[in-house]
Amino acid sequence: NAGVTQTPKFQVLKTGQSMTLQCAQDMNHEYMSWYRQDPGMGLRLIHYSVGAGITDQGEVPNGYNVSRSTTEDFPLRLLSAAPSQTSVYFCASRPTGGNTEAFFGQGTRLTVV
Amino acid sequence: AQSVAQPEDQVNVAEGNPLTVKCTYSVSGNPYLFWYVQYPNRGLQFLLKYITGDNLVKGSYGFEAEFNKSQTSFHLKKPSALVSDSALYFCAVRGPDTGGFKTIFGAGTRLFVKA
Numbered sequence: 001n002a003g004v005t006q007t008p009k010f011q012v013l014k015t016g017q018s019m020t021l022q023c024a025q026d027m028n029h030e031y032m033s034w035y036r037q038d039p040g041m042g043l044r045l046i047h048y049s050v051g052a053g054i055t056d057q058g059e060v061p062n063g064y065n066v067s068r069s070t071t072e073d074f075p076l077r078l079l080s081a082a083p084s085q086t087s088v089y090f091c092a093s094r095p096t097g098g099n100t101e102a103f104f105g106q107g108t109r110l111t112v113v
Numbered sequence: 114a115q116s117v118a119q120p121e122d123q124v125n126v127a128e129g130n131p132l133t134v135k136c137t138y139s140v141s142g143n144p145y146l147f148w149y150v151q152y153p154n155r156g157l158q159f160l161l162k163y164i165t166g167d168n169l170v171k172g173s174y175g176f177e178a179e180f181n182k183s184q185t186s187f188h189l190k191k192p193s194a195l196v197s198d199s200a201l202y203f204c205a206v207r208g209p210d211t212g213g214f215k216t217i218f219g220a221g222t223r224l225f226v227k228a
Contacts, residue, residue, distance in 0.1 A: 107155075
């Protein structure tokens with residue numbers, strides 16, 4: 001059981017470039033989320049989805065797009081990378097229900113130069 | 114506004130001593146509370162959660178947490194620390210204020226256990 005798989009693990013972008021961070025889960029979880037982790041700031045929610053075809057903005061959505069065409073996949077798109085988007089990005093999934101714990105991918109370390 | 118506070122950036126303990134990592138929250142209603150651990154270059158792993166019932170919750174790797182509604186706290190504890198417990202610990206809360214979907218994370222506390 002692979003759980004939550006993120007690709008790539010590392011990426012360097014130039015300012016203005018675009019890219020997609022991939023996230024896939026094989027646990028049939030309805031809820032999926034993208035977070036960014038910055039030193040001293042914990043995890044901040046970028047976008048989330050409560051099911052295929054349904055997405056919503058989190059705390060820091062600007063500069064990012066998401067889509068959820070299938071239950072398994074939840075890609076995060078950086079439209080025009082900026083140095084402020086240098087961070088570690090985590091994808092998470094969990095079953096339906098307010099009391100369920102999340103399963104996290106191993107993260108993508110992104111550097112924008 | 115809803116929030117989670119972890120007042121200590123770092124906690125240092127000697128191996129074999131008890132440890133406490135503190136967490137307080139500000140969410141109305143009856144929140145769900147979680148602790149996660151992050152080892153270097155890894156994603157977060159679930160440790161334990163409080164949903165309802167007994168205020169003392171037991172979780173993975175010998176960790177436990179005590180829910181205190183009056184103090185709005187959910188401190189993580191372990192009776193005897195191991196060097197392998199050294200990691201980054203996150204407290205998280207989810208509840209009516211967060212729409213029932215979103216999880217709010219604290220900034221994290223780095224635990225360092227010295228041999």
